[in-house]
Amino acid sequence: xxxxxxxxxxxxxxxxxxxxxxxxxxxxxxxxxxxxxxxxxxxxxxxxxxxxxxxxxxxxxxxxxxxxxxxxxxxxxxxxxxx
Numbered sequence: 385x386x387x388x389x390x391x392x393x394x395x396x397x398x399x400x401x402x403x404x405x406x407x408x409x410x411x412x413x414x415x416x417x418x419x420x421x422x423x424x425x426x427x428x429x430x431x432x433x434x435x436x437x438x439x440x441x442x443x444x445x446x447x448x449x450x451x452x453x454x455x456x457x458x459x460x461x462x463x464x465x466x467x
Contacts, residue, residue, distance in 0.1 A: 390398075403411055 402414075406414060
């Protein structure tokens, strides 16, 4: 099993060190907070991605619906300069 490039033994070592630092009462609270932060980050990332996709679809639809008319600007009718 490979979790972010870390094996099981490394994960257990991290958990044991965290248990020694924060203690058994505080560790579930920290894990809960990390889980909430992860969920919020995923939700925010999904919302941002869907909003950008929606905006791009709207822009693409608008570009397709615009008729491509030739430019009707005035041509430069300046007289050629004499040397």
